Amino acid sequence: MDLPKEIRYRPYQEWSEQEFQLIKAKVSDSPWHVHYHIEPRTGLLNDPNGFSYFNGRYHLFYQNWPYGPAHGLKQWVHLISDDLVHFEETGIKLLPDHANDKEGAYSGSAYALANQLFLFYTGNVRDANWLRDPRQIGAYLSTDGQIKKCSQVLISQPKDVTEHFRDPQIFEYQDQLYAIIGAQSHKKRAFIKLYKAINNDVENWEFVSNLDIGRQASEYMIECPNLVFIDQRPVLIYCPQGLSKKELDYANIYPNTYQIFDAFDPASGRLLGQGPLRNLDFGFEIYATQAFNSPDGRVLAISWIGLPDIDYPTDNYAYQGALSLVKELTIKDDILYQRPVRALSDLKMKPQMLEQRKDTSNCYLLEITVPSHEQKSLVLFADRKGQGLAITVNTQEGKITLDRSQSSNSFAEKFGNKRSCQIPKGDVTLNIYVDRSIVEIFVNEGQFVLTSRYFPEEEASALLMPDGELEGFYYEMRY
Numbered sequence: 459m460d461l462p463k464e465i466r467y468r469p470y471q472e473w474s475e476q477e478f479q480l481i482k483a484k485v486s487d488s489p490w491h492v493h494y495h496i497e498p499r500t501g502l503l504n505d506p507n508g509f510s511y512f513n514g515r516y517h518l519f520y521q522n523w524p525y526g527p528a529h530g531l532k533q534w535v536h537l538i539s540d541d542l543v544h545f546e547e548t549g550i551k552l553l554p555d556h557a558n559d560k561e562g563a564y565s566g567s568a569y570a571l572a573n574q575l576f577l578f579y580t581g582n583v584r585d586a587n588w589l590r591d592p593r594q595i596g597a598y599l600s601t602d603g604q605i606k607k608c609s610q611v612l613i614s615q616p617k618d619v620t621e622h623f624r625d626p627q628i629f630e631y632q633d634q635l636y637a638i639i640g641a642q643s644h645k646k647r648a649f650i651k652l653y654k655a656i657n658n659d660v661e662n663w664e665f666v667s668n669l670d671i672g673r674q675a676s677e678y679m680i681e682c683p684n685l686v687f688i689d690q691r692p693v694l695i696y697c698p699q700g701l702s703k704k705e706l707d708y709a710n711i712y713p714n715t716y717q718i719f720d721a722f723d724p725a726s727g728r729l730l731g732q733g734p735l736r737n738l739d740f741g742f743e744i745y746a747t748q749a750f751n752s753p754d755g756r757v758l759a760i761s762w763i764g765l766p767d768i769d770y771p772t773d774n775y776a777y778q779g780a781l782s783l784v785k786e787l788t789i790k791d792d793i794l795y796q797r798p799v800r801a802l803s804d805l806k807m808k809p810q811m812l813e814q815r816k817d818t819s820n821c822y823l824l825e826i827t828v829p830s831h832e833q834k835s836l837v838l839f840a841d842r843k844g845q846g847l848a849i850t851v852n853t854q855e856g857k858i859t860l861d862r863s864q865s866s867n868s869f870a871e872k873f874g875n876k877r878s879c880q881i882p883k884g885d886v887t888l889n890i891y892v893d894r895s896i897v898e899i900f901v902n903e904g905q906f907v908l909t910s911r912y913f914p915e916e917e918a919s920a921l922l923m924p925d926g927e928l929e930g931f932y933y934e935m936r937y
């Protein structure tokens with residue numbers, strides 16, 4: 459939603475309790491609240507931040523402007539979890555309350571030290587002429603939930619980058635700490651800067667080089683870069699804004715992509731043996747995915763189900779955005795597989811057979827197999843006229859299509875109302891997680907993923923199979 463800058467950057471302390479209560483009341487009126495995903499209590503949620511394991515629990519934050527469905531003065535909101543399925547908001551916040559982050563505590567990552575969680579993030583600072591000075595700064599979260607910010611800037615804007623320099627990801631590689639940061643050159647081309655922590659001191663960084671990712675970027679900015687290691691192979695997950703469609707076909711306003719490499723040479727700042735640039739997700743919305751190598755050996759990722767510069771139907775209820783399920787990343791045949799963490803099956807209630815027309819709670823999981831040489835479809839959130847979100851799978855051609863053109867609460871139509879993805883021909887399995895206004899479709903155990911919002915009318919909750927019955931199970935999801 460377009461709101462004047464004066465409102466979006468109004469200091470938090472100037473909002474009265476009464477104004478905040480009005481916002482809360484609006485939010486609570488929404489018919490589209492999700493049950494087993496994370497959404498903001500009020501206002502806008504965007505990037506996941508600081509995803510990590512510390513002090514025996516998983517930690518996660520999200521970007522938030524609490525006063526409306528717009529990108530305003532951002533804070534980080536903290537959540538903890540034991541199982542990556544149930545998250546508890548703790549009330550801890552990384553506020554924009556310091557000279558180095560006064561126009562927003564922008565995105566960043568976390569690294570667990572012995573007794574503290576180090577948060578490495580971008581301070582959005584603007585001068586009287588609204589010129590931006592992006593500062594890479596740090597803070598510590600103690601085991602008793604206190605935030606202490608470093609007083610100094612850890613990395614300042616280098617000479618060869620514009621004001622677009624943000625989203626540090628801190629990671630360890632062969633016992634050395636590194637950070638990568640998204641950047642833009644004065645020629646308006648994107649690149650990633652690589653830094654190294656001197657003596658592994660998180661407050662002391664030296665520049666290594668611009669990261670060689672094996673391709674000349676056509677994009678003008680890279681947001682939220684993440685480097686993780688799966689079976690020793692580097693995987694770079696990032697958001698190349700303005701990417702040429704000649705390089706990669708994508709339909710959303712901004713893509714979220716990945717590349718798999720064979721090796722990382724930190725001394726020269728090169729990622730070697732690059733694989734092709736691929737879409738991370740084929741649905742209508744996914745962005746700012748954050749991933750990390752968890753100490754238990756898993757590589758975990760979570761995404762923002764939303765996109766910058768898009769208005770959503772929930773804007774009328776003073777909130778916007780949600781986070782995806784937590785996904786475990788693996789590599790098979792040079793493809794990045796994304797599968798919801800196993801603990802999610804704890805939410806499954808008893809299996810039911812699929813039926814031609816099923817009344818649902820709009821909060822369920824479908825596990826379906828589509829046999830080869832078939833075209834089958836499903837309509838989720840179907841209303842009395844049988845209209846809803848249509849998913850069509852053609853196992854002969856090898857294609858899955860998502861069509862939200864029948865929605866009566868349409869949005870972002872400028873970017874089309876269909877999405878599709880090429881899939882291998884032959885039998886296809888689908889795991890479809892539905893949560894009130896979110897749909898996450900995992901094809902072939904995570905080989906391809908399509909994530910989308912859909913905002914049904916109050917009574918629209920039938921599940922239809924217009925091309926005949928499909929084999930599979932329906933599970934209500936507990937929450």
Ligand code: FRU
Pocket residue numbers: 504505521532564565566580624625681682745746766
């Ligand atoms: C991506 C992003 C980041 C930035 C943050 C601000 O969605 O633009 O680059 O740090 O959001 O909220």
